[in-house]
Amino acid sequence: MIFSDELISAIVQTVKNEKGTPIPAGIIYKKLQKKFKDKIIVFKCIDHLVENNTLKQLYTKKLVMGYENGPILKETAFEGIIFLNAKGDGFVKRENSDQSEVYVNKKNINNALHGDKVLVCYMDKKNDNPNHVFKDGVVLKIIERNKEYYTGVFIKQNNKYGFVFDDNKHTYRVVLDNIDGLVDGHKILIKIKNIVDNVAYATVSKVIGHKNSVGVDILSIVYDAGLEPEFNENVINASKEFNSIISKEEFIKRHDLTSLDIITIDPATSKDLDDAIYVKKINDNLYKLYVCIADVSHYVEYNSIVDNEAYKRGTSVYLVNQVIPMLPHNLSNDICSLNPNEDRLSMVCEMDIDNFGNFKNIDVYNAIINSKRRFSYEEVNEYFEQKTDFSNEKESIKSMLDQAYELFFILKEKREKLGYINFEIPEPKIILDENEKIIDIQQKKSGQAQNLIECFMVAANEAVTIKFNQLKLSSDFIYRVHDKPDEKKIAMFEIEAKKLNFKFDAEVKNWQPNTIAKWLKNNINNPNKELINIILLRTMAKAKYSIVNDHHFGLALDNYTHFTSPIRRYSDLVVHRLFKMFILNKTEYTNEIRYDLNARLKDICEQATKTEIVATNTEREVNSMKFAEYMESKIGQVFNGFVSYITSFGIFVQLENTIEGLARPENILGDYYEYSDNLSIYLGKKTKKILTLGTKVKIRVVGSSKITKKIDFEIIEF
Known part of the structure; x- marks a missing residue:
């Protein structure tokens, strides 16, 4: 509808x-x-x-003047990443920064899309609002698109059509070059070719399926993230050339460990078994730990079709009901997988460990193993908890498990002394029916079997890093590094933790690897420890891959890599290659190949970090969508929870089933509540009651949308 300039001017002036x-x-x-x-x-x-x-509507429904531009300061231009919100406004962060510093009104985003790399500059504009922490800016140009492909719903009525992006941060009108075969309700993947005057011109890349078809909801998220759930024909054909037959020559070249009672311990549903263990107690002061890892690098040749596909994918992605593997199934689930009672090629890290948890000797070599038993976590947990005596198992396997349990506690004690941070945060387990509809959410149970395997894998990852560095080779290496939190996040943690009666016994700013572990131990009886762990996790820096050994703060280790999961992580596959090319199988590789791999390591680290982030975000998106779907059937119901996060636009409340929803200020009943930025609390105007982190609340579900992946609460009691 077109409105007269006279009416617009009259409303604005009023x-x-x-x-x-x-x-x-x-x-x-x-x-x-x-x-x-x-x-x-x-x-x-x-x-x-x-x-x-032009106008802004407050949550009280009253109106104030909206956004007005100011003069552009082109000399302040810099490059950054723009992040859009559902209103179409943007916030720009400099690359490699966690903090936004420029606000870009939707009038000034210049056809940018969420995640694009842009050239932005400031406006010469004063802001009278003390809570407005961002400078106003304008996007001058798009430097690089974040992605080309987007998913959404095709809508067709009569002779007209439309396209609604799955991601509500994108509000452009879409014009498709061909709509043949499309029907109303199709979920499609489009490729945007150009954006002009807020119109996106695109082509249909794939019809994912009808929006109501089973599995299309998850597939849409997968495709929108740029992931490919299927392998192309060339990769499939190349992977068919492999087989699991081990030649006599290979037996001669490798350590034969097939006589050892090596076992795997994994989730019951796992199909890609890439790690196995064996423990032997040598004497009262010494244990021998074998961590045996699937030898993927033997099959996947450097720079081959399968290798290049694995590099592109970077990691397997584990979703609610499916796995998008890094390697084709015949490799990940069969030839490379350490399946029971099958001879398998393996790379082994053999460690001699004393009863203080110190490495006395480390060896890394090629081997052939034969797993004698595939255990599930549940089975081993029952054995450790003495709920079963494994009466049908070989005595040698039971004895080995007992010795493994002893070594686990030795390593666990050492890790705790060093300052390993164990975040005890409940994780959700989503239960789907045969139509992939969510029917329940439970907390994942983790016992000593899971902890034991994690502990042994950490030991192997540390040991192989130490071994590679001891040899002082001419090659760089891939490290898994983790920085200490920056000062701003530490200061914020101090403010929030004090609200929860968290006790500090040292200067908060002088964080060492063992500082947090010591604090958590001193606050063991704090009733808010779950929330404190959540805040701590938010405070932590993100781990990444690097050719520079900047240590691992969270694990309190000076040397760390990823070696133990080459079926599902490309970084681990490359670490195996480095050992083979520079130590174990030098004669099988040319200097040109060694030089080429070494020259690519920095790029491999960046790609591995990037794909890990994409995988993590995709897993979260799928979970959020399923959470919202679950709560759609709970609208009007009342639940208990606690305040987990506070912002100027509302309060996030986490329920006992780990689901989180937002209560906006107008949905806090009993008073008019105002946000205090300095204290990060909501204060009742009449009652003076305070809502802050950790406050126990009773909420009613007032809205939930599987499409937007958002859940709305109203706080009815606290």
């Missing part, structure tokens, strides 16, 4: 005359009704002005 005082839409109409008698037109014009940011 709001301006209030000099910042919010005014209801009804009062605006009363002031203008003598000249503009059509009430519906006036109200629709007000909605139009809100939509384009």
